[in-house]
């Protein structure tokens with residue numbers, strides 16, 4: 311049922327035009343890659359801070375606020391360009407194992423970030439005044455680091471297979 315719908319999407323004139331375009335598709339894919347640095351790249355910096363592997367002297371809350379200012383628009387670009395790349399070849403991409411794993415990882419990363427937001431973010435200011443970063447927050451940072459690297463690996467491998 312879903313695959314039939316994706317087959318319909320992929321056979322639309324707009325999708326065919328996008329797939330065969332000399333500039334539009336490469337520009338969108340290039341933006342998908344470029345926005346990595348503004349989104350995942352910044353989140354990894356924050357994870358390194360939580361893991362006390364970088365920026366130890368800087369308050370956690372300041373790093374988070376500076377990072378999120380750019381990471382949120384960066385993720386918006388990642389998702390919009392990703393959806394357009396998907397639309398252009400929906401059926402082929404949906405059948406791709408690496409794409410399926412990538413989407414699962416994105417859902418798990420969303421849950422991971424939500425747990426951080428609900429459980430640890432409210433007490434973040436305490437860490438700025440020297441109390442230790444809770445183990446749970448560091449586990450969330452470690453999971454984030456590993457899963458984002460896996461998402462990028464899946465994206466890169468699937469791009470080869472398509």
Ligand code: HEM
Nearest residue numbers: 339343350388389392393395396403461462465466469472
């Ligand atoms: C923040 C989340 C995301 C990250 C970090 C990410 C990362 C990547 C990377 C590294 C590539 C390989 C690009 C290349 O080297 O050619 C890629 C390709 C791709 N991504 Fe994403 N992506 C994200 C979200 C999405 C979403 C939400 C979708 C669609 C629903 C999507 C659909 C695609 C498609 C279809 C390709 C293959 C393009 C092609 O070569 O034909 N991505 N992604």
